[in-house]
Amino acid sequence: MPSEIMTDNLLENTQVADLEKAGDLPLILNVEPNGMRSLAFVKKNKATIQRLIDENGALLIRGLKIHSSKEFGNVLTEIFDSPLLKYTYRSTPRTEFRGNVYTATEYPDNQVIPQHNENAYSNSWPDRIGFLCFIPPVVDGETPISCSKTLYEKLPQEIKTAFEEKHIMYVRNYIDVDLPWTEVFQTEDRSDVETYCQNNKIEFEWLDNGLRTRQINPAVAVHKKTNDKLWFNQAHLFHVSNLEEEVANTLISTVGIDNLPRNTFYGDGSAIPDAYLQTIRDIYEETKIKFKWHKSDLLLLDNMRFTHGRETFEGDRKIIVGMACPNGHTQ
Numbered sequence: 001m002p003s004e005i006m007t008d009n010l011l012e013n014t015q016v017a018d019l020e021k022a023g024d025l026p027l028i029l030n031v032e033p034n035g036m037r038s039l040a041f042v043k044k045n046k047a048t049i050q051r052l053i054d055e056n057g058a059l060l061i062r063g064l065k066i067h068s069s070k071e072f073g074n075v076l077t078e079i080f081d082s083p084l085l086k087y088t089y090r091s092t093p094r095t096e097f098r099g100n101v102y103t104a105t106e107y108p109d110n111q112v113i114p115q116h117n118e119n120a121y122s123n124s125w126p127d128r129i130g131f132l133c134f135i136p137p138v139v140d141g142e143t144p145i146s147c148s149k150t151l152y153e154k155l156p157q158e159i160k161t162a163f164e165e166k167h168i169m170y171v172r173n174y175i176d177v178d179l180p181w182t183e184v185f186q187t188e189d190r191s192d193v194e195t196y197c198q199n200n201k202i203e204f205e206w207l208d209n210g211l212r213t214r215q216i217n218p219a220v221a222v223h224k225k226t227n228d229k230l231w232f233n234q235a236h237l238f239h240v241s242n243l244e245e246e247v248a249n250t251l252i253s254t255v256g257i258d259n260l261p262r263n264t265f266y267g268d269g270s271a272i273p274d275a276y277l278q279t280i281r282d283i284y285e286e287t288k289i290k291f292k293w294h295k296s297d298l299l300l301l302d303n304m305r306f307t308h309g310r311e312t313f314e315g316d317r318k319i320i321v322g323m324a325c326p327n328g329h330t331q
């Protein structure tokens with residue numbers, strides 16, 4: 001309730017000008033730092049900000065003035081109490097700034113980026129992710145969020161059972177049409193890749209035209225603090241059915257079905273029914289929460305509890321990202 005936060009008076013040195021909810025979340029906190037620098041502001045109000053993220057899983061702070069990627073990195077490090085993480089074992093193209101701050105995924109503006117928890121295809125991921133809006137898009141270009149617990153709860157039992165029993169195999173081929181292995185693994189040295197794979201339970205195979213990896217991970221994760229079961233994977237995003245039919249057909253006829261840049265199967269190598277993946281996409285779509293970006297908006301997410309994605313957009317759009325607090329599957 002907004003009044004609770006007002007009477008808490010925990011955000012000292014600022015006025016809580018307004019507190020509103022877009023759908024249920026993210027909680028939008030409008031602040032007026034009154035000339036206070038952003039880093040000083042978040043230091044002063046750190047406990048409250050952390051509490052709001054813990055309670056809600058998603059918080060949008062509006063009204064800070066963050067002028068550079070460096071300042072953004074410092075603000076995130078302070079809020080998350082953790083150094084920012086390198087974006088290793090990459091899935092998408094990004095530009096890197098100093099201090100492990102990156103641009104949001106640089107896919108063309110006419111492509112929707114499906115909802116996903118960052119690095120949920122991997123056995124390690126950031127527990128926290130933060131986004132800063134440098135340049136708001138003119139038309140659309142939202143970063144929708146959706147609740148991983150809600151997705152799990154809404155999925156038909158038959159689908160949950162299949163995935164929970166069999167897990168997910170992510171197969172990637174690092175060939176010309178997608179990210180090369182040197183970019184994914186951030187090295188030119190094959191032995192670095194092999195060491196990374198061995199340390200992260202990834203099978204690898206060097207091929208004439210590049211590299212293939214296979215990795216099996218659970219479809220569901222349990223949140224350590226809330227104990228909730230969360231739908232936490234990227235089966236729908238890596239699966240060939242994520243591509244437009246024409247693109248998929250062209251790729252298959254060019255490189256062959258086994259050499260697609262990315263694809264998913266059940267952990268035993270059997271096919272995941274397209275209908276199951278469509279149901280997952282449909283529920284993500286119907287549970288998406290959108291808000292309009294304002295310049296300098298700071299979106300803070302529990303990366304396990306909330307997915308993010310991207311709508312198509314027109315005009316310039318610049319959102320930068322930082323990730324923190326490493327977590328991973330224990331098995």
Ligand SMILES: [Fe+2]
Nearest residue numbers: 105116118308
């Ligand atoms: Fe992402």
